[in-house]
Amino acid sequence: MLKITLNSPVPIYTQLCDGIKAMVQSGELQPNDALPSIRSLSAQLDVASNTVARAYMELERAGVIISNGRKGSYISPKAPVQDKATMKIFKGPLRELIAQGMGQDEIIRIFNQNLKEIFD
Numbered sequence: 437m438l439k440i441t442l443n444s445p446v447p448i449y450t451q452l453c454d455g456i457k458a459m460v461q462s463g464e465l466q467p468n469d470a471l472p473s474i475r476s477l478s479a480q481l482d483v484a485s486n487t488v489a490r491a492y493m494e495l496e497r498a499g500v501i502i503s504n505g506r507k508g509s510y511i512s513p514k515a516p517v518q519d520k521a522t523m524k525i526f527k528g529p530l531r532e533l534i535a536q537g538m539g540q541d542e543i544i545r546i547f548n549q550n551l552k553e554i555f556d
Contacts, residue, residue: 452488
């Protein structure tokens with residue numbers, strides 16, 4: 437389910453893009469799944485149709501969705517879907533760190549530090 441925060445400093449169309457990408461990454465949306473029409477989603481979220489249209493356009497540029505005019509928009513068969521097994525790799529160690537009393541910010545800092553060391 438897509439959720440937006442109207443008073444967020446992040447533009448609504450960006451929130452929509454990020455939300456749909458996250459749903460694809462998590463497997464909630466699969467390749468070839470239909471997305472709601474622009475009008476339908478704008479009414480559901482109570483945002484302007486142009487905002488949803490812009491988000492869909494950005495997602496199409498990124499290769500996440502395919503728009504087929506009146507036939508609607510669909511998740512691209514080539515959309516980067518996250519493998520559930522890959523997602524599970526992180527859950528155990530993360531739960532262990534949380535059990536040791538680490539907070540989210542500390543875990544993110546350590547994770548980013550390790551990524552930097554590996555990729556630099």
